[in-house]
Amino acid sequence: ETGVTQSPTHLIKTRGQQVTLRCSSQSGHNTVSWYQQALGQGPQFIFQYYREEENGRGNFPPRFSGLQFPNYSSELNVNALELDDSALYLCASSLEANRGRNGYTFGSGTRLTVV
Amino acid sequence: GENVEQHPSTLSVQEGDSAVIKCTYSDSASNYFPWYKQELGKGPQLIIDIRSNVGEKKDQRIAVTLNKTAKHFSLHITETQPEDSAVYFCAASIRGADGLTFGKGTHLIIQP
Numbered sequence: 001e002t003g004v005t006q007s008p009t010h011l012i013k014t015r016g017q018q019v020t021l022r023c024s025s026q027s028g029h030n031t032v033s034w035y036q037q038a039l040g041q042g043p044q045f046i047f048q049y050y051r052e053e054e055n056g057r058g059n060f061p062p063r064f065s066g067l068q069f070p071n072y073s074s075e076l077n078v079n080a081l082e083l084d085d086s087a088l089y090l091c092a093s094s095l096e097a098n099r100g101r102n103g104y105t106f107g108s109g110t111r112l113t114v115v
Numbered sequence: 116g117e118n119v120e121q122h123p124s125t126l127s128v129q130e131g132d133s134a135v136i137k138c139t140y141s142d143s144a145s146n147y148f149p150w151y152k153q154e155l156g157k158g159p160q161l162i163i164d165i166r167s168n169v170g171e172k173k174d175q176r177i178a179v180t181l182n183k184t185a186k187h188f189s190l191h192i193t194e195t196q197p198e199d200s201a202v203y204f205c206a207a208s209i210r211g212a213d214g215l216t217f218g219k220g221t222h223l224i225i226q227p
Binding site (some may be wrong): 033035043048050056058059103104108109 | 116119121149151156158159161164211212215216217218219
């Protein structure tokens with residue numbers, strides 16, 4: 001059983017640029033969530049994708065968007081990067097049949113630095 | 116929305132002693148409470164979870180208790196070992212699509 005894999009592991013971008021982060025969900029999982037974790041803080045929920053559609057969203061602006069593909073992998077896109085977007089971005093997969101309540105499996109994250 | 120408070124922010128215990136981390140939540144509709152362990156450079160790893168229809172759950176050295184009336188839940192680690200050193204996060208959820216609301220974390224240090 002493979003876990004959640006994210007790419008790239010580290011990324012440096014300039015303010016105003018756009019970035020795409022990628023996630024492959026754990027085998028058998030059909031739901032993907034994205035979280036932003038600032039240094040020294042707990043992860044904050046960005047959004048969740050199920051059956052290729054966003055079905056839940058946290059308090060993040062529209063410049064944070066995503067996609068889920070038929071194989072359940074996912075992308076997180078951030079436009080017009082700001083310095084405060086510097087954080088660890090975590091992808092988590094779950095099985096929606098259990099409404100995500102049998103636990104989320106997290107990847108190791110992408111460390112994004114905006115300069 | 117939901118708000119989760121976690122205490123303490125840092126906890127140092129002697130190897131072999133017990134550690135207790137406490138969390139409170141604000142929304143009485145929350146019904147799922149997981150605990151995650153995060154080691155340096157890694158993503159959070161689920162160590163135990165509890166649902167609102169259960170008051171206590173135990174898995175070897177780890178236990179979680181839930182008091183729905185007071186809206187708080189706690190993580191108990193007994194016979195601590197050096198590999199227990201990490202940051203621990205509590206979280207709460209109302210429904211899967213709303214995601215998890217995390218506490219700010221507890222840095223657990225096991226002193227040899």
